[in-house]
Amino acid sequence: MRTDDPAxxxxxxxxxxxxxxxxxxxxxxxxxxxxxxxxxxETEILKKYPQLKSFSNKFVTSVNCKVTSGDxxxxxxxxxxxxxxxxxx
Amino acid sequence: MSELEDNSAGAVSIFMGNVRNxxxxxxxxxxxxxxxxxxxxxxxxxxxxxAQTKWNIKKLVTIHRIGSLKVGETSIIIGVCxxxxxxxxxxxxYIINNVKTRVPIWKxxxxxxxxxWSDGILLG
Numbered sequence: 001m002r003t004d005d006p007a008x009x010x011x012x013x014x015x016x017x018x019x020x021x022x023x024x025x026x027x028x029x030x031x032x033x034x035x036x037x038x039x040x041x042e043t044e045i046l047k048k049y050p051q052l053k054s055f056s057n058k059f060v061t062s063v064n065c066k067v068t069s070g071d072x073x074x075x076x077x078x079x080x081x082x083x084x085x086x087x088x089x
Numbered sequence: 090m091s092e093l094e095d096n097s098a099g100a101v102s103i104f105m106g107n108v109r110n111x112x113x114x115x116x117x118x119x120x121x122x123x124x125x126x127x128x129x130x131x132x133x134x135x136x137x138x139x140a141q142t143k144w145n146i147k148k149l150v151t152i153h154r155i156g157s158l159k160v161g162e163t164s165i166i167i168g169v170c171x172x173x174x175x176x177x178x179x180x181x182x183y184i185i186n187n188v189k190t191r192v193p194i195w196k197x198x199x200x201x202x203x204x205x206w207s208d209g210i211l212l213g
Contacts, residue, residue, distance in 0.1 A: 017123055017195035018206040060212050062193075065128035067212045081125055081193075085209030088122065088129075088153060088194025089106050089165055089185060 008033050011074065013045065014081040019059060022051050032074070038063065039070035041080070059084045093170040095147040102177035104185050106165040108158050112198045114205050121204075122155040122164060125193040129153070132192045140169070140183050144176040151184060153194060164196075 010029045020026050030044050038061050046053050060067045062081045063074060074080065093101050108120050133151055140146060148170040158164055167184045171177040188194075190210045197206050 014125070016125055016193065017197070021206075058211070062125075062128060062212075065125075065131050079127075081128070083125065083193050083212055084195065084206070085211045086190070086193055087196045087207040087209035088124070088192050089189040 009076045017084050019082050019084050023049050036074055038068050038072045092150050093148050093168045095170050098147040098170045098172055100174040100177040101170045102181045104167040104181045105163050108160050108162050110160045114198055116200050117198050119157050119159045119199045121157050121197040123195045124155045128193050136184055136187045140180045144180045146171050146180055
C-alpha cells in the first residue's frame with residue numbers, strides 16, 4: 001500500500017493495558033485508504049501486529065470514545081482506540 | 090464531604106472500593122490502574138446522568154484513581170446524597186456496577202511473583 005497516495009493516510013490507533021504491553025507501544029500508525037471500515041482497520045492491524053491475533057476476539061474498537069460496529073466508516077479526523085475487557089472499580 | 094452536603098437531604102451513601110491483598114493470581118502487593126481517560130470521563134458522566142434520571146439525587150460524586158495503589162488504598166469513591174436512604178443506596182450500587190462494566194479502566198495485579206492484567210468485561 002502506498003502511503004504517498006493522497007487517497008491513503010496514516011491513522012493513529014491508541015492501545016491500552018494488555019494490548020499496549022503486547023505491542024510495546026501505546027500508539028501505532030496504520031496506513032489506510034480513505035473510506036475504510038473498522039473491520040478493515042482491524043484486519044490491517046492484525047496483519048502488521050500478528051502478536052495481537054490471539055486477542056482478536058478480546059478487544060473492541062472505539063471511534064471518538066464510542067464502541068463501534070465493524071461497518072462503521074473511519075475518517076482521518078477520528079480518534080481510534082483498541083480496548084481490551086475492562087476491569088475498573 | 091462538603092460536596093455531598095444538602096440540607097434538604099436526609100441520606101448520604103458512600104461506597105469505597107479498596108485494593109485487596111489477594112486476587113485470582115494469588116497475593117497482591119499493589120494494583121496498577123490504567124484508563125483511557127477521555128472516554129472514561131465521558132462514560133462516568135453518562136452513568137452519573139443515568140443515576141440522576143432514575144433517582145431523586147441531590148448531589149453526586151464519583152472519583153476513580155489511576156496509577157499504582159497499594160493494598161488498603163482506595164481506588165474508587167462514590168458518594169450519593171438524596172432525600173431518603175433507599176435511593177442513595179440504589180444509586181450507589183447502580184454507579185459502581187456500571188463503572189465496572191462500562192468504563193475503560195484496567196487493572197494489573199502486581200505480586201512478588203508476577204504482574205497480570207485482570208480478566209475483565211468486553212465493552213458492548
